[in-house]
Amino acid sequence: MIETGIPKLDEYLGGGIPEGKSLLFCIDPTVEESNLGIHTLHHNLEKGRNCIYVVSKSSPKQVSKTFEEFGWRMEKYRDNLILLDGYSPLVGAPSEEKYVVLEPHDILSYEDAIQDAIEASPNRPIIVFDSLSNILDLCGERDALQGITRINDEIGKREGVGIYNFAAWPYKESILYRIKRIFDAIIDVTPIPGAMFVGQKYTPSKISWGGKTGKSVMFKVYKPGGIRIYIPKIIIIGPFQAGKTTFIRSLSTRFTPVDRLGATVSVEHGIVDCKGYRAELFGIPGQERFLPIMEKMGKTAFGIFLVIDATKPHELEHARQLLRNARNNIPCVIVANKQDLQGVLSEEEIRERLGVGEEVPIVKTIATQGTGVKEAFEVLVNKIMDSEVYVG
């Protein structure tokens, strides 16, 4: 199996791409095209796999710059990366690469160059195409697809893997149909509808070797960094002085505090980067007057942390009300904070007082020391990823 390294995707693919198969990232043209392919390429280069990057829409020099933008160094992979240059001849520039597509308007020329590169690479090569759409445009759609079918066969014989970025411009239906047929797996990449300012999502729509199709995952591309799953909104609620701010602060990589004399006076914001995820946290102050804000934000949130002071049983009634107001079948995790203090309530007591069942996990934390905080995050994002609300 070849991993893509894209968070969660390998899980949906059933571990990755089996040797001999091909995968297409079918990308909405308003989304930048090559990011998923290049993320996969880098992931495998890091693992020491032999990779061939077929470049047809930007110069090899630009590829190296793109690597830099992501915070990666291309020179590091001198031994296991072949850049196959289909760009320089197109613009009449001299190429410094060993493998060059001499006639970029001819798919046969692509095939020749790829064949040479495959023969030169030791075993099971991973071939990533920066832009299949560009090859289609240059070589003619039908010819190009016939050529690609032959290339896939060749890669299959060598037990390699073919990975293609494809910008889904409004091609003819028949062409799109054929494209969908000739690849073993298709991952659709689209901007998030209705919230086009937020990010993108990927949805596996075909996996010939079995796996999980139809589920969408929101992600963003970070430079540097690469691809991360993106959760636009998690709200943090809880009674006054339960430790919400401390919890957010200890979880966040970036945090905007808004406190006056020890009490939070407005919605606070934090950004978490953890295990391939990026999430935005919104802390809603515990005072009564913030109730309307909480209800409003609760409607568009993907997850909720209810932070409670586990030593104050009398506050749990209030917490129970908060939870009832904020929650609309959104995944929720109870953060039982201040575990370092005397007289913490047991899990059963908390459940009983809050009136929640086993479906709502309780995670014990000491936010001031950061204990349990990351665990709580992991538990919540896993629940979010499985939820109906998240997958559009």
Next chain:
Amino acid sequence: MLAKTGIDRLDELLKGGVPYGENVLVYAPPFIGRDIIIKRFALSGLTEGEPVIFVLTDKSFIEMRKELEKLDKSFAEFEREGKVKYIDVYSPSVELKEESPYVTFIDSPVNRERISAAILQAQREFIEKSERHRVIFDSLSTLIVYSDAKAVFRFLQVVSGTCKRLGATSLFSMTRGMHEEIEVQTIKHLMDGVVEMREEGARLQLRVQGCGEVISRNWIDYLLEKDEIKLTGAFRMSRVA
């Protein structure tokens, strides 16, 4: 509602300007005033408070900025106010390296995906601040030369669609004489209007197709004087012309 072109008599011909949200092709041979229409259209937008996005494939953003500063002293001010964004598809290919917070560089005209993503990105920033904006794409010809008209057609389908949806009034340019007739027709098909320019012997002429209501659709003489286009042909009473 109409977007002024910034050329007085052309606006008159257009009964006030180009309808908001439409996209117009300027189709002209080199050196007979296409650049002036583009620049005036941009400056007119800025004066009206509409931010402008330039997509440049044949000159660097530095050149464009200089030329605009020459035409309008307040251009630098517009730029400082964040009302101008350049998507420069030219500089990287000739290894010009000047940076600016207002520019996004695209390494190659083949990289249409990045161009469309960059336009959208710039639009997102503008529509938060302004109800309307303008997009200037100079020129489509370069894109066609690097691949083909069909690919550019698909690209335009997406870009012009987004422009419409986000309320941009846009101007695309194409060089007359560089393309097959079928290519020109293909591109025109996606436009709401065309301003066509030609050289007829010693006379320079332009005519408008589409663009909502106009006074005349005949060829109209114009003069090129330094940085101005002056329509000299009569169009109020077209039979006189």
